[in-house]
Amino acid sequence: MLPLKDTIPSRSFPIVNWTLIAANVLAFLWLADAGAGSERLVASFALIPKRFLLDLANPYEYLTLFTSMFMHGGWAHLFSNMLALYIFGDNVEDRMGSGRYLLFYLLSGAAAAFVHIFFNPLSPVPTIGASGAISGVLAAYLIFFPTARVITLIPVFFLPWFVEIPALFYLGMWFFSQLFNGLFSVMAGVQAFGGVAWWAHVGGFAAGLFLAPFFARRRYVRRIYIDEYYPW
Numbered sequence: 001m002l003p004l005k006d007t008i009p010s011r012s013f014p015i016v017n018w019t020l021i022a023a024n025v026l027a028f029l030w031l032a033d034a035g036a037g038s039e040r041l042v043a044s045f046a047l048i049p050k051r052f053l054l055d056l057a058n059p060y061e062y063l064t065l066f067t068s069m070f071m072h073g074g075w076a077h078l079f080s081n082m083l084a085l086y087i088f089g090d091n092v093e094d095r096m097g098s099g100r101y102l103l104f105y106l107l108s109g110a111a112a113a114f115v116h117i118f119f120n121p122l123s124p125v126p127t128i129g130a131s132g133a134i135s136g137v138l139a140a141y142l143i144f145f146p147t148a149r150v151i152t153l154i155p156v157f158f159l160p161w162f163v164e165i166p167a168l169f170y171l172g173m174w175f176f177s178q179l180f181n182g183l184f185s186v187m188a189g190v191q192a193f194g195g196v197a198w199w200a201h202v203g204g205f206a207a208g209l210f211l212a213p214f215f216a217r218r219r220y221v222r223r224i225y226i227d228e229y230y231p232w
Contacts, residue, residue: 002153006087006167008145014090016098020105021082024130027070028078045071046126049117069109071128081130087150088141089134092212095144100215108136108207115203119182127197132204135178139208142171144216178202 031038047068052061072078093101112132141148148167153160182198 001165001170003083003087003170004151004153004162006091006141006145006151007149007164008091010090010094012094014093014098016102016105017085017089017093020089020102020130021085024070024072024078024082024085028072031071042071042126042128046128047113047116048126049120049123051124052117053121065110065113066106068113068126068128069106069130069133072130073128077129081134084134085130085137089137091145091148092137092140095140095217096212096215097217100217104140104208104211104215105133105137107211108139108204109133111207112136112200112204115206116197116200119199120197127200129197129200131197132200135201135204136208136211138171138174139205140212140215142167143209143212175202175205178205 031041034041045064045067047064052064055061072081089101092104096104109130109132112135113127116127116132146168149164150167150170152163152165152170154163155161178198178201181196182202
């Protein structure tokens with residue numbers, strides 16, 4: 001299933017969300033342009049759990065909690081993350097306000113990183129990607145807009161089918177798939193099964209569930225749109 005859009009229009013221009021998307025794309029292009037030097041850049045700016053724990057007194061290691069959020073390992077990795085941020089992030093920013101949304105995004109990503117470190121303390125593998133922070137955004141969306149629907153593309157025998165799926169079901173299934181894979185990685189004794197930091201996703205989502213109510217704007221009047229459930 002490929003999500004395309006949600007059924008909740010944003011009331012304002014999501015400047016922070018677009019800035020985050022642009023920053024991720026620019027960081028990826030910068031990394032891709034580095035050529036042979038990209039490995040050195042990844043080693044410098046990615047989060048490496050083992051190195052982090054061995055050098056806790058070094059403030060630079062804490063910086064990697066955030067720099068790693070803006071790095072991606074390939075076009076598919078970047079596209080999937082930015083698509084999710086594009087679909088769900090604008091509404092969450094609308095509900096929180098731009099400043100709160102930026103802080104919430106960064107805190108969710110940092111929480112995701114700490115959970116990943118907890119489950120992989122000896123890992124020398126660089127961890128990159130915005131997935132942890134975006135997981136927090138998904139959790140906030142679930143809290144703020146539980147009745148929304150997600151327009152998804154489902155290819156059936158090579159024919160495109162557009163289906164509206166309740167956000168509660170779509171995001172709930174996504175979270176349980178991350179949790180299942182995370183538990184499997186622990187039982188299998190692998191640090192990041194399939195090359196994916198499942199526990200970072202779980203941690204970011206859990207952090208989002210906890211933090212979102214505190215970051216919501218208190219004076220917020222939700223408007224009902226005619227096309228809320230029929231966006232076409």
